[in-house]
Amino acid sequence: MLTDTKIKSLKPKDKLYKVADRDGLYVTVSVTGTVTFRYDYRINGRRETLTIGKYGADGINLAEARERLMIARKQVSEGISPAAQKRAERNQIRNADRFCVFAEKYLADVQLAESTKALRVATYERDIKDTFGNRLMTEITTDEIRSHCEKIKERGAPSTAIFVRDLIANVYRYAIQRGHKFTNPADAIANSSIATFKKRERTLTPREIHLFFNALEETQSDFGLKKAVKFILLTLVRKGELVNAKWDEVDFKNKVWTIPAERMKAGRAHNVYLSEQAIDLIVAFQIYSEGSPYLLPGRVNRQQPIASSSLNRVIANCIKHINRNEQLIDDFTVHDLRRTGSTLLHEMGFNSDWIEKSLAHEQQGVRAVYNKAEYAQQRKEMLQHWANKVDEWIKGVDL
Structure with a gap:
């Protein structure tokens, strides 16, 4: 021994x-x-x-x-x-500080619909892993990420280039939120510096939702109008449907707002199922409306609704505020909020029929004849999930 x-x-x-x-x-x-x-x-x-x-x-x-x-x-x-x-x-x-370690942990832990997670995993495997996987988190630079996204854009995939930038940023945020002392090199890259899109194609990313709605609170715009912009994102209604909304259309007990047929594009009454967050905003509108029959009364004449251009003006002012020092976000309109909701809900894996019903889009052809379903319960649950997710993004979670 x-x-x-x-x-x-x-x-x-x-x-x-x-x-x-x-x-x-x-x-x-x-x-x-x-x-x-x-x-x-x-x-x-x-x-x-x-x-x-x-x-x-x-x-x-x-x-x-x-x-x-x-x-x-x-x-x-x-x-x-x-x-x-x-x-x-x-x-x-x-390998503790290698990008692949954190990327694979993030992709395993992130809570998303299966289809959305599958898209992120496929994008990582195809467009990120070979370039950055074995690199240390501390050695990946902003210029390298920008150059990589430019190469993806040059192959004719600008949307993928932006998605790659956002995915890299998410991996760094995941690591930082767990106590690792990294700097996020993707944060210095605005999506608009990678690619811009025609207005009819404009949708906001979760990161842009976070950026916009946090900045909106800092602007000097009217209180009710700022809340109205978020209300449209949560409910997916058209601008005119909200501008002309009246208090007698809202059923607080059942949490539903019924837009009468004469104000609907298709000429049929439409039920908007209200999430808890949407109800909170309507309560704020009550204070703002001061006895007006309209949810959003005009500033001069409280017996008339706000001007149709008011909401787009609030959005434009906020974008100007965000871009005051550098270009961080592209222009968008109220209508783009509906497109954003539709796009992101589809990415989350929700049923297209539920989404189209929530948007009050009318189906065409034979399917329209047979599918008369309202999908009330499914739409209620979907819009509540959507409101929860929007709140998470605004707080900076899972961008």
């Missing part, structure tokens, strides 16, 4: 040799005099050797080696290979 005194007395020889301790522990002495604790064992029919550590002032002592031996013997009794475990831990430390 070994003692510290005996180990210190061991001298190097012409070739490596072993000296046994107890319980399977032994030391090897190299030709240079290095003394190393080791343990041989059998597991699953094979022989393995665990290198426990080097002896000495810059290593471990005999007592520490025996403690580690006991842990290793317990692992073997449980069918765990101590050597394989040690390699895995060493690799984990070596």
